[in-house]
Amino acid sequence: MSFVATAQDGSLLLYNVNIIHVEDGAIQRGAVLIDGNKIKAIGDYQELNHGVAAVNRIDCQGKYLIPGLWDMHVHLEGADLIDDNKLLLPVFLAYGITTIRDCASDLGEQVLAWREEIKAGKLIGPVIFTAGRKLEGKNSIWKGDLEIENVTELNQMLDLLDKYKVDFVKITENTLGGDLFLKSVQAAHARGYKVSGHVPIDLTIGELHRAGYTSVEHASYLMRLGTDEEQIVADLRSGKTTKEHAGARYGAEFNQQAAIEKYAKLGKAGLFVCPTLIGGRQLAYLDETDHSRDPFLSYLTNKFVANYQWRIQRMGVQSPDQIKQRKDRYLQLRSQIPLIQQSGIKIIAGSDAAALNTYVYPAESLIQELEIFQEAGLTPLQILQSATMNGADYFGISDKTSTIAAGKNADLVLLDQNPLENIEAVRKVNSVLTHGKFYNRKALDEMLKVARERKIELDSSRER
Numbered sequence: 001m002s003f004v005a006t007a008q009d010g011s012l013l014l015y016n017v018n019i020i021h022v023e024d025g026a027i028q029r030g031a032v033l034i035d036g037n038k039i040k041a042i043g044d045y046q047e048l049n050h051g052v053a054a055v056n057r058i059d060c061q062g063k064y065l066i067p068g069l070w071d072m073h074v075h076l077e078g079a080d081l082i083d084d085n086k087l088l089l090p091v092f093l094a095y096g097i098t099t100i101r102d103c104a105s106d107l108g109e110q111v112l113a114w115r116e117e118i119k120a121g122k123l124i125g126p127v128i129f130t131a132g133r134k135l136e137g138k139n140s141i142w143k144g145d146l147e148i149e150n151v152t153e154l155n156q157m158l159d160l161l162d163k164y165k166v167d168f169v170k171i172t173e174n175t176l177g178g179d180l181f182l183k184s185v186q187a188a189h190a191r192g193y194k195v196s197g198h199v200p201i202d203l204t205i206g207e208l209h210r211a212g213y214t215s216v217e218h219a220s221y222l223m224r225l226g227t228d229e230e231q232i233v234a235d236l237r238s239g240k241t242t243k244e245h246a247g248a249r250y251g252a253e254f255n256q257q258a259a260i261e262k263y264a265k266l267g268k269a270g271l272f273v274c275p276t277l278i279g280g281r282q283l284a285y286l287d288e289t290d291h292s293r294d295p296f297l298s299y300l301t302n303k304f305v306a307n308y309q310w311r312i313q314r315m316g317v318q319s320p321d322q323i324k325q326r327k328d329r330y331l332q333l334r335s336q337i338p339l340i341q342q343s344g345i346k347i348i349a350g351s352d353a354a355a356l357n358t359y360v361y362p363a364e365s366l367i368q369e370l371e372i373f374q375e376a377g378l379t380p381l382q383i384l385q386s387a388t389m390n391g392a393d394y395f396g397i398s399d400k401t402s403t404i405a406a407g408k409n410a411d412l413v414l415l416d417q418n419p420l421e422n423i424e425a426v427r428k429v430n431s432v433l434t435h436g437k438f439y440n441r442k443a444l445d446e447m448l449k450v451a452r453e454r455k456i457e458l459d460s461s462r463e464r
């Protein structure tokens with residue numbers, strides 16, 4: 001692609017650009033000098049242009065430079081969807097998403113291989129952080145998880161994840177009981193991992209955090225904080241109440257003030273949460289949305305989209321009452337976002353895009369998630385932080401990436417509009433810089449075209 005300037009061929013200078021400092025929302029007008037995949041200096045055109053070939057000086061008049069976006073919750077999944085997922089990797093870049101956190105799947109080893117290929121410049125895609133495969137209990141509903149039923153098996157699986165060199169550990173609770181779940185968190189934390197996942201019905205969020213939990217995936221679990229969570233968990237453990245009853249109490253006994261107080265405690269303790277609201281919204285509004293003409297479907301193979309049916313079927317035929325309840329629950333959850341933000345709990349933006357998550361399109365759904373945050377009342381700056389520097393903060397690498405400063409990784413996105421005025425500006429991607437390559441709009445459009453063609457090719461090869 002001749003229209004891709006390679007920063008490694010020499011330095012690249014973006015000048016006349018509005019640099020957005022996501023730390024505080026300041027906009028600095030100036031020039032950014034990039035050398036390979038690093039930001040070398042920020043300053044004036046006059047002092048930085050020496051030695052930069054004219055073709056590598058890019059006039060960014062009227063444009064806004066932000067750190068590349070992070071989608072902190074995706075699943076590249078489906079043992080029979082390897083090519084289908086692979087074609088989407090450049091699509092993330094075209095959407096301005098330069099980093100993704102893969103929260104485990106049945107393609108664990110494949111995703112680890114893609115992580116290395118992208119790092120080595122052999123494959124075009126975002127930086128990948130991955131959990132590989134997740135810990136679960138025996139006979140869970142999830143495919144390809146690491147199922148354990150005692151501490152010996154737990155340690156064996158953690159040995160395996162060590163060998164894989166995963167970036168964090170993911171744990172879910174479909175069949176994994178609270179006791180072994182908590183031990184899993186402690187053991188993974190003791191090995192130095194960030195630990196993320198769901199919240200079992202018989203553990204409190206505080207307990208998990210004290211055991212070393214870094215983030216709760218899905219804000220819906222935080223709604224428990226509006227109830228007497230400790231009491232409900234104690235009643236469960238002593239056999240005074242059933243799981244079904246406990247679940248109902250978590251729903252029915254919500255008190256907003258109690259929730260705010262507990263959010264504050266966890267905020268102070270340093271918990272992260274990845275809300276993933278878009279999936280719930282897509283399901284809640286299925287009755288009034290026609291998805292059949294969604295433009296993103298042109299990137300998804302028929303085989304990929306076939307997976308969408310299971311959640312639709314699982315919801316079954318719903319009465320108007322049930323449909324309304326689902327919408328109410330979504331809106332209540334959305335209303336918690338500004339309260340969570342104020343509490344100091346760090347929000348990491350993530351979509352939960354996955355073949356198994358109905359109409360939660362890769363890449364597109366992160367942008368929709370950010371738009372939901374705006375509807376919920378977060379400021380564009382808070383939203384940008386959730387999708388950039390909070391991700392680096394989660395992994396403890398804020399000194400290396402996700403803000404625009406000398407010495408940081410040059411994972412950058414140039415926008416045609418100011419995202420601090422309206423977060424929808426992140427849809428106006430002009431160019432993307434990552435892995436030492438500068439992709440202008442023409443290059444990004446070409447990548448999208450290649451992805452659409454690949455989808456058609458895969459579909460027709462399977463019809464034969």
Ligand SMILES: [Zn+2]
Nearest residue numbers: 073075103352
């Ligand atoms: Zn997920």
